[in-house]
Amino acid sequence: MRATLMYGAGDVRVETIADPSIQKPTDAIVRIVRSCVCGSDLHPYHGLPEQEQGMQVGHEFLGVVEQTGADVATVKAGDLVVASFSYQDNTCEFCRVGVQTACAHPEFGFFSAAQAELIRVPLADGTLYKLPTGVDTALLPSLLTLADVYGTGYHAAKMAKVSAGDTVAVVGDGAVGLLAVLSAKQLGAERIILMGRHKVRTDLGIEFGATDVVAERGEDGIAKVVELTRGGAHKVLEAVGHRPAYDQAVGIVRGGGVISRVGVPQYEEAPVGFASLFGRNITLNGGPAPVRAYIDELLPSVLDGTVNPGKVFDRTVSLDEVPAAYQAMDHREVLKALIQF
Numbered sequence: 001m002r003a004t005l006m007y008g009a010g011d012v013r014v015e016t017i018a019d020p021s022i023q024k025p026t027d028a029i030v031r032i033v034r035s036c037v038c039g040s041d042l043h044p045y046h047g048l049p050e051q052e053q054g055m056q057v058g059h060e061f062l063g064v065v066e067q068t069g070a071d072v073a074t075v076k077a078g079d080l081v082v083a084s085f086s087y088q089d090n091t092c093e094f095c096r097v098g099v100q101t102a103c104a105h106p107e108f109g110f111f112s113a114a115q116a117e118l119i120r121v122p123l124a125d126g127t128l129y130k131l132p133t134g135v136d137t138a139l140l141p142s143l144l145t146l147a148d149v150y151g152t153g154y155h156a157a158k159m160a161k162v163s164a165g166d167t168v169a170v171v172g173d174g175a176v177g178l179l180a181v182l183s184a185k186q187l188g189a190e191r192i193i194l195m196g197r198h199k200v201r202t203d204l205g206i207e208f209g210a211t212d213v214v215a216e217r218g219e220d221g222i223a224k225v226v227e228l229t230r231g232g233a234h235k236v237l238e239a240v241g242h243r244p245a246y247d248q249a250v251g252i253v254r255g256g257g258v259i260s261r262v263g264v265p266q267y268e269e270a271p272v273g274f275a276s277l278f279g280r281n282i283t284l285n286g287g288p289a290p291v292r293a294y295i296d297e298l299l300p301s302v303l304d305g306t307v308n309p310g311k312v313f314d315r316t317v318s319l320d321e322v323p324a325a326y327q328a329m330d331h332r333e334v335l336k337a338l339i340q341f
C-alpha cells in the first residue's frame with residue numbers, strides 16, 4: 001500500500017510499504033476513504049530527529065472495513081466506519097465513565113498510521129463506529145471531524161462545564177479552537193471570545209458562534225479580554241499547547257473559573273501557585289479527548305446539517321500531495337488538509 005512516512009523534521013514522503021494484516025482476533029483492517037493532517041502532526045514535523053526508517057503518521061480516518069478478526073462483533077466487511085484517534089476496549093471501568101483515553105486495556109494506544117491506504121485497527125469493537133450513511137455522502141468531511149477535532153473541541157467545552165450564560169474565551173484559531181467555539185455555542189455559552197490572528201479562520205469562528213475576536217497576544221491580549229469581560233472569562237478553552245497559550249489562559253480566566261486544555265502541551269512546567277491558579281480558585285482541567293464517548297452525542301446534528309464542522313477543511317489533497325499539505329499547513333496557507341483517496 002501507499003503510506004505517508006516522516007523521516008525527520010520537514011521530511012515527509014509517500015512510499016509503498018507492506019499492507020497491514022490482522023494480528024489479533026480483536027483487530028480489523030480498514031481501507032481508508034478520508035484522512036487528514038492534524039495541527040498536532042506539525043509538532044513532529046518541526047522537531048522529529050532524523051529517522052533511519054520512516055515513521056508512519058496520521059491519526060484521523062474514516063473508511064470501509066475490509067477484514068475483521070474472529071472476535072470482532074460490532075462491525076463487518078463493507079461497513080463505513082469512523083475511528084476515534086485512540087483505540088480502546090470501550091468496556092473497562094475507565095471507558096465506561098467516558099475516559100476512553102485512560103483505557104486500562106494493555107493494547108490501548110493512539111493511532112499513528114492513518115495517512116495511508118489501509119490501517120490495522122486494534123480493539124476494533126471499542127474503536128470503530130459504524131456510520132449510518134453510504135460512502136457517497138457529502139457529509140464525509142464533517143463525519144471525519146468526529147475522529148478528533150470536533151470531539152476534541154467538544155471535550156474542551158465539556159471539561160470546562162460550559163453552560164447557558166457563560167462567557168467563554170477560546171485560545172487558538174486552529175481547527176480544534178474553531179470547533180471549541182462551535183461546541184461552546186452548542187452548550188449554551190452566551191459570549192464567545194476567540195483569540196486568533198488569521199482573519200479567514202476567525203471569520204469561520206464567527207460563523208461557528210464567536211461573538212468577539214481578539215487578535216492581540218501576550219499582555220495586550222490579556223488586557224483586551226479582561227476589559228471585554230470586566231475581569232476575565234468564566235471558562236477558557238486552550239487549544240494550542242504551547243506555553244504562551246497557557247500563560248494567556250491564566251491571564252484571562254476569571255476568579256473561580258476554569259481553564260480547560262486540549263492542545264497537547266509542549267511544556268512540562270508552568271505556574272500553578274498562589275499568583276496564577278490557587279489564589280483565585282482556578283480549576284485546571286483537560287486532556288486527550290475521549291472522542292469515542294462523544295460520537296453518539298455529536299453525530300445527529302452532523303447528520304441533519306445543524307452543524308457543519310467539516311468547514312475546517314479548506315484544502316483537499318490526494319495521498320501523493322500530503323507532503324505539500326504539511327508544508328502548506330506549516331506556512332499557515334491551509335487550516336486543515338483533507339486527504340481524499
Ligand SMILES: [Zn+2]
Nearest residue numbers: 090092095103
Ligand atoms: Zn477501556
